[in-house]
Amino acid sequence: MSANAGFFAKVYEVASQIPEGRVTSYGAIAKYLGAAKSARMVGWAMNASKDREEVPAHRVVNRNGILTGKIHFGGTNAMQQLLEAEGVTVKDLKIIDFETIFWDPMQELFTEDK
DNA sequence: ACCTTGACGGCGA
DNA sequence: TTCGCCGCCAAGG
Numbered sequence: 562m563s564a565n566a567g568f569f570a571k572v573y574e575v576a577s578q579i580p581e582g583r584v585t586s587y588g589a590i591a592k593y594l595g596a597a598k599s600a601r602m603v604g605w606a607m608n609a610s611k612d613r614e615e616v617p618a619h620r621v622v623n624r625n626g627i628l629t630g631k632i633h634f635g636g637t638n639a640m641q642q643l644l645e646a647e648g649v650t651v652k653d654l655k656i657i658d659f660e661t662i663f664w665d666p667m668q669e670l671f672t673e674d675k
Numbered sequence: 676a677c678c679t680t681g682a683c684g685g686c687g688a
Numbered sequence: 689t690t691c692g693c694c695g696c697c698a699a700g701g
Contacts (some may be wrong), residue, residue, distance in 0.1 A: 568697085587683055591696090597685070599696045604682035609698095623683060630682035 568594065572606040573613060575666050579620045582648045583664035584656060586624045593666040608633065619643040626659030 566574070575590050587603040596602070603621070607630065610616040619640045623629045631640040631654055641651045650657040 588685085591683080596696070598683090598694090600683035600685090601681065601695085602683090602697060605696095605698060607682055618682075621682075628682090633682060 568596070568599070568602060569606040569609060572603050573610055573616050575670070576607070576610070576617065576621060577613075577615045578666075578670070579617055579664050581617075581620075583662050584620045584622055584626075584644070584649065584659070585664045585666065586622060586626075588624050589663075589665055589667065590621070593670065604630065620647075620664075622656060622659075626656040628654040628656070 571594050572590055575593060576585075579585055586600075587607075588597065588600040591597055591600040591603045594603075607616070607618045607621060610618055611633070618630060619628075619634065621630065628640050628644070628651065631638060634640040634643075641654065644651050644656070649662060656662070
């Protein structure tokens with residue numbers, strides 16, 4: 562399924578599996594999908610996933626641990642609020658202990674798919 | 676049909 | 689190590 566699903570669909574599958582209180586990056590998802598250079602498309606997919614409540618886009622940030630997509634959450638700091646509500650400490654759009662709560666699909670799903 | 680933009684990141688200089 | 693350019697490819701103008 563995943564192998565035959567469109568790129569967007571695959572992104573949704575991975576993103577929807579991100580546990581609460583954990584975060585990942587666009588690049589990590591892209592790399593897991595076999596397109597490390599297509600991190601941008603992951604972001605674009607997230608943009609289209611706004612209608613999909615199953616996709617916690619707020620748990621996906623850039624590789625610096627910065628809430629770059631915050632802008633797309635109604636124009637307010639809703640994204641940060643959502644993360645903090647899950648126990649994620651955010652300081653001025655920057656996730657504290659980013660690597661500690663980082664959820665790497667390559668590490669968590671390496672044998673479950675593909 | 677062509678050009679620009681975009682939730683990023685890799686790789687070269 | 690830091691800076692900048694290029695790729696990925698979809699959507700909008």
